[in-house]
Amino acid sequence: MNSKLGLLEPLESLSMTDRVENILREYFTENAFKPGDALPNELEIAQKLNVSRNVVREALSRLRMLGMIEARPRRGMIMSQPDLLAGIEKVLNPFILSQSNQKDIFELRLILEMGIAEFLFARKTQKDLDELELIVEKQKTLPVLSKEDEIEFHGKLYDMTGNETFQRFQSLLFPVFEHVFASMTNQKDNYVLVDPVSHADLFRILRDGTPEAFRKAMHKHLEVYYNTIKK
């Protein structure tokens, strides 16, 4: 009778707060709430749902954190434009993320670096190229590139994509990326690796070449990371 009981998932016992959170989000969606729209007040919601104001406030607190709603003291709440990355930002902590998630993020960064090529070529401007060249020239004089130098160059690339979310997303992913790579290369190999493709090479291709050539070069540039990918 109890055979295979281990396969049974524990049926999720949602707290009142969880349920109210879900109900509210559905309510917003189904009634096509748009940014600026006024929300019912807390007491009204509590009474309609037959829960305490505490529970409602705990649920609203979550939505407020996501930027989905805005509470203006003494003037009621309104719908708002959520912050796309607010939720993920608070969670990107290498010490509490699962190994699996950390690996996923490591790979996500590699994918982004390869994927942005089309956008770079579609949107590059002379001003952008000049600024990137400045960075490259400065780095040429350095004996070795620091973490900050890497961020400066690649950050500028994300900048040039004209996509604000990429830019911010990448800066959020980078610390985790670094952490994963550091833990993979067991600290012992602290040698400075010579890039087979330098930032200067990437710059030249971005200026004169094609997306195809850029992706090829970027792949070479990131070779040391791609080499860690296991089947």
Add this chain to the structure above:
Amino acid sequence: MNSKLGLLEPLESLSMTDRVENILREYFTENAFKPGDALPNELEIAQKLNVSRNVVREALSRLRMLGMIEARPRRGMIMSQPDLLAGIEKVLNPFILSQSNQKDIFELRLILEMGIAEFLFARKTQKDLDELELIVEKQKTLPVLSKEDEIEFHGKLYDMTGNETFQRFQSLLFPVFEHVFASMTNQKDNYVLVDPVSHADLFRILRDGTPEAFRKAMHKHLEVYYNTIKK
């Protein structure tokens, strides 16, 4: 005296809940809390921080939503492995996201499709290829591909990357992607477009070709979307 007053940013007046949320996350980080570690109880936190238990609970409610902590009724709270995409999942609603964020997401999906090539070739198995071929063969018999057919093929690709987060991420992005594209192509051009590169073509290249060739083909396959990219 008041000239240029408009340039002054309103100094962020954080609520107690906001501040407690920040303090708690810092506390976890600085004390290297790891999944499974026991947390102080609510009353203790409230007394230490000199705020009411309500405020603490509202802050904890947010962290619970992110999966960062777990509360076991009557047994205290423990640190937990956060759900990487829990936050973003609740916010991916085309009707409340800003136009700018929607555009960013549209582009993000294109970037992912191009970027996964390396991973597909590094991790493809015969079993995966067989399953993908099955999908392709089935779709060959169809006069026209539905949205579900698209999801089935591309979803299988994400599957093959061996990256759970990609898989889930992509399925979250897709509805927004569709919504953006639909609103760009003013409904009027409902004609069925003939892919310059079909799913069958992509499959053959994935089986016999190179990442480079695959990216090239994928770019062609997504041409209609890439054509929408503006400077």
Add this chain to the structure above:
DNA sequence: TCTTTACATTTGTCCTACAAATATAATAGT
């Protein structure tokens, strides 16, 4: 009609209370 005053509204915060179930300590029984 305009100004001033009073009132109602609503979020943020604090407080108290208690159910329920678990872990721990205390008691009783052998």
Add this chain to the structure above:
DNA sequence: ACTATTATATTTGTAGGACAAATGTAAAGA
């Protein structure tokens, strides 16, 4: 001394009351 039972303490989830503060609105007065 050891086990079994009972009582106690703990802690989250939920309910409900209270009030400050500032805003918008209605009422009163000039």
